[in-house]
Amino acid sequence: EPEVTQTPSHQVTQMGQEVILRCVPISNHLYFYWYRQILGQKVEFLVSFYNNEISEKSEIFDDQFSVERPDGSNFTLKIRSTKLEDSAMYFCASSEGTGTGELFFGEGSRLTVL
Amino acid sequence: EDQVTQSPEALRLQEGESSSLNCSYTVSGLRGLFWYRQDPGKGPEFLFTLYSAGEEKEKERLKATLTKKESFLHITAPKPEDSATYLCAATVGAGNMLTFGGGTRLMVKP
Numbered sequence: 001e002p003e004v005t006q007t008p009s010h011q012v013t014q015m016g017q018e019v020i021l022r023c024v025p026i027s028n029h030l031y032f033y034w035y036r037q038i039l040g041q042k043v044e045f046l047v048s049f050y051n052n053e054i055s056e057k058s059e060i061f062d063d064q065f066s067v068e069r070p071d072g073s074n075f076t077l078k079i080r081s082t083k084l085e086d087s088a089m090y091f092c093a094s095s096e097g098t099g100t101g102e103l104f105f106g107e108g109s110r111l112t113v114l
Numbered sequence: 115e116d117q118v119t120q121s122p123e124a125l126r127l128q129e130g131e132s133s134s135l136n137c138s139y140t141v142s143g144l145r146g147l148f149w150y151r152q153d154p155g156k157g158p159e160f161l162f163t164l165y166s167a168g169e170e171k172e173k174e175r176l177k178a179t180l181t182k183k184e185s186f187l188h189i190t191a192p193k194p195e196d197s198a199t200y201l202c203a204a205t206v207g208a209g210n211m212l213t214f215g216g217g218t219r220l221m222v223k224p
Contacts, residue, residue: 031210043158043201043214056209091157098209101148105157
């Protein structure tokens with residue numbers, strides 16, 4: 001069964017460093033997303049991406065964050081100058097279409113900022 | 115502000131003991147209401163989409179229903195493998211920006 005894969009599964013970084021989280025969405029999907037879940041809190045939307053551009057973003061997704069689809073298979077989330085409060089599980093997701101709510105999530109990348 | 119609230123936060127059931135999970139929403143112009151299952155250390159797994167009041171969807175021991183203010187996830191004769199966190203989410207626009215509730219952690223004892 002096709003699945004969304006994410007790397008790394010866990011990353012520890014020092015405050016102020018840059019991190020890149022990587023995702024390989026399901027191959028025939030056209031819409032890509034990043035969500036995050038701070039420990040003990042709700043899953044929160046960060047950004048959606050379609051046709052090589054951001055289609056929606058939340059208030060959380062400020063200039064510290066950026067997304068890119070550098071090639072035909074990878075989808076990345078870059079976090080510049082990490083802060084303690086960026087520690088969370090980051091989930092990548094993909095979908096065939098939009099509006100259906102049927103997203104396929106990866107297993108997540110746990111980011112710990114020290 | 116769009117809000118999705120789930121109750122209870124945690125629910126312990128004996129195997130075979132049916133129950134319901136609640137998801138109430140206050141969003142301006144609900145487009146869709148979604149249920150996901152999340153196992154520990156994993157990403158959410160899609161279960162159901164509901165679009166209009168009165169709609170019902172079923173899958174094995176799970177049935178999701180929708181009214182104008184809330185949704186219920188009914189679990190009939192649950193088994194230990196149904197233990198997970200069940201998440202409710204809503205969208206208000208054409209996209210897939212899901213607003214999630216806090217989840218209900220279900221534990222089913224054999």
